[in-house]
Amino acid sequence: MKAKASDMHSKDCVKVAVRVRPFNKRERDAGSRCIVSMVSNSITIQDPRDSQNRRLFCFDYAYWSHSGFVRDRRGLFVPEEPGGRYADQDSVFQDLGEGILENALQGYNATLLAYGQTGSGKSYSMVGYGPNKGLVPKLCERLFEDIRENQETRQCQVFFSMLEIYNEQVVDLLSRVSRTPGGLRVREEQQRGFYVESLRTVPCESASQVAQLMEQGTRTRTTAATHMNANSSRSHMLIILQLKQIFSKESITKQSNINLVDLAGSERQRSSGSEADRLKEGTAINLSLTTLGNVISSLADAAVGRKVVHIPYRDSVLTKLLQSALGGNSRTVMIATLSPADICYEESLSTLRYAERAKRIQNRAVVNESPTERLVKELKAENARLLQRLSRLGQEGRRANDETSKTFK
């Protein structure tokens, strides 16, 4: 549980995973060809117009979820045969979700970002559909299991928030009151960094309570999208789990934030709306994603020693809220999702390039132990050391006295 000192100041590269989904109906109907192949952690994409043009990428994890699966009696997509290459929700969780949870339990902030074009499998990986639960519900189940198993050694509090960023406006997906015109304000404090003012944070005691809140949030998101005549795949969804752990015996409090981010579809937005809508979308909707790309590029350049004067975090709401996740105090994982189809070549190649840049980002995560508690802990240790020394000196003093009195007898 305790982070090693060497861990606390070392650089953590953003871990990147790529996942390829099965063909969808449209792709099957179009007789699409699979242009993506994977061997271990490397992935090759082939230009459908030029078979000699292949690009190879290597990532921390590569998940083949395109073929080799069956639907079992429970409705779960599982490998056709034991040990088959199909990566199911469980294996993705074991690699990515367990690590995120472990980091949060150690006191690190942790972030998981899903990036990819609309319909490439972001929501499937993050939230899941039906019995095929994704990373977020599985992570919550494991978190509350861990809390129950260790309730003798620590007390835990979990707070849940869910928000959406659309057109650079923040919408609280759990708020019971009507939407604030212009959205909620993003503020900055020196210690805390950027945060959303008046965002509802709900204390939670079980994974099922979190699941209910997520359902409520998803409903609000769909309604909001309809209300704004928008498509929810054009907004960014951010779930924040705040975890507070109190270790009374050691007088330590650890606090960590888990950010779970389902980004807007990364494809170039083609608006079917009015001229004014198109203008607005061209600037505001893409602004957060474009800025995210710029932040990632600048950080990737900085990581390879290029001179970078300015990281443009402040240019969009999303990058303000993700500042600590990108180049800051967080252990961050990105899952980039791909369609395997030839008709999606351009978008898939651009996702892979984006993911490759993200891989170079270096963060500096630290364990968030409460300083006052740490001080108490340090003072207690110092006190114990002094008492021990005093008692040793006392014994030595007594022995010396005894020796002196012996000499003078």
Ligand SMILES: Nc1ncnc2c1ncn2[C@@H]1O[C@H](COP(=O)(O)OP(=O)(O)OP(=O)(O)O)[C@@H](O)[C@H]1O
């Ligand atoms: N790994 C997978 N295995 C099986 N089916 C998948 C997988 N990934 C995605 N799918 C299916 O592909 C479809 C599109 O996936 P999903 O809704 O997750 O895309 P998305 O990227 O979140 O899209 P949007 O940006 O519109 O939210 C869904 O029907 C989903 O069930």
